[in-house]
Amino acid sequence: QVQLVESGGGLVQAGGSLRLSCAASGRTFSSYAMGWFRQAPGKEREFVALIGWTASDTVYADSVKGRFTISRDNAKNTVYLQMNSLKVEDTAVYYCAADNPGYYEDYNSWGSWGQGTQVTVSS
Numbered sequence: 001q002v003q004l005v006e007s008g009g010g011l012v013q014a015g016g017s018l019r020l021s022c023a024a025s026g027r028t029f030s031s032y033a034m035g036w037f038r039q040a041p042g043k044e045r046e047f048v049a050l051i052g053w054t055a056s057d058t059v060y061a062d063s064v065k066g067r068f069t070i071s072r073d074n075a076k077n078t079v080y081l082q083m084n085s086l087k088v089e090d091t092a093v094y095y096c097a098a099d100n101p102g103y104y105e106d107y108n109s110w111g112s113w114g115q116g117t118q119v120t121v122s123s
Contacts, residue, residue, distance in 0.1 A: 001026075001098075001111060001112045002024050002025060002026040002028065002029060002032060002098045002112045003024065003025040003026065003112070004022055004023070004024050004025075004096050004097070004098060004112055004113060004114035005022065005023050005024075005114055005115070006020060006021065006022045006094065006095065006096050006114040006115065006116060006117040007020070007021050007022075007023070007117060008020040008021050008117060009093075009094060009117030009118045009119045010118075010119070010120070011120045011121075011122065012086055012119075012120070012121055012122070013121070013122050013123075014086060014087055014088055014121055014122065014123050015085060015086065016086050016121070017082070017083060017084045017085075017086065018083045018086065018119060019080060019081070019082050019083070020036070020080065020081040020083065020094055020096075020117060020119070021078055021079075021080055022034070022036075022078065022079045022080075022081075022096030022114055023076075023077060023078050024077045024078065024079070024098060025077070026077075029074060029077040029098070030053055030074040031053055031100075032053055032098040032099060032100060032112075033050055033051065033052050033053055033098070033099065033100050033101065033104070034050070034051050034070075034072055034079040034096060034097070034098055035047065035048075035049065035050045035051075035096065035097045035098075035099075035101070035104060035110060036048040036049045036050075036070060036079075036081045036094060036095070036096055036097075037094070037095045037096075037097060037107055037110075038090075038092035038093065038094045038095070038119075039092055039093050039095070039116075040091060040092040040093075043092075045095070045107045046061065047061050047104065047105040047106075047107070048060070048061050048064055048068065048081070048094070049061065049064065049068055049070040049081060050070070050104050051070045051071065051072050051079065053100075055071065055072050055074075058070055059104065063089075064083075064090075067083065067084050067085045067086075068081060068082065068083050068084070069081070069082040069084075070082075079096060081094070081096075083119070086119075086121045087121060088121050088122070088123050089121075090119060090121050091119060091120050091121045092118075092119060093116040093117065093118050093119075094116060094117050094118075094119050095113055095114055095115075095116045096113070096114045097110035097111075097112060097113050097114075098110070098111070098112040099111045099112060
């Protein structure tokens with residue numbers, strides 16, 4: 001497993017931007033796909049984005065497509081989530097995850113998780 005620590009969350013007005021980071025420990029970071037999920041109060045954890053271990057493959061949830069960008073720097077053991085044109089409905093705790101999941105949209109398919117970072121978008 002790999003240990004993950006998210007940062008970069010905060011309070012932002014609708015239409016604004018935030019960049020989340022997820023730092024990973026362990027020598028095998030580059031062999032894992034990395035994902036971002038989010039969980040709003042009273043809701044299930046939902047898939048946001050995924051990036052393959054080579055960074056050539058990315059997948060986004062329809063709700064964030066065109067607004068969010070996932071990227072990774074294997075030399076820094078870090079994955080990023082650039083969030084633009086934020087909406088109130090993007091408010092949630094954002095988690096990064098590492099694994100090579102069979103069904104990437106299912107959070108149960110991911111084995112390693114960070115502690116989460118709060119993103120709050122005000123109107």
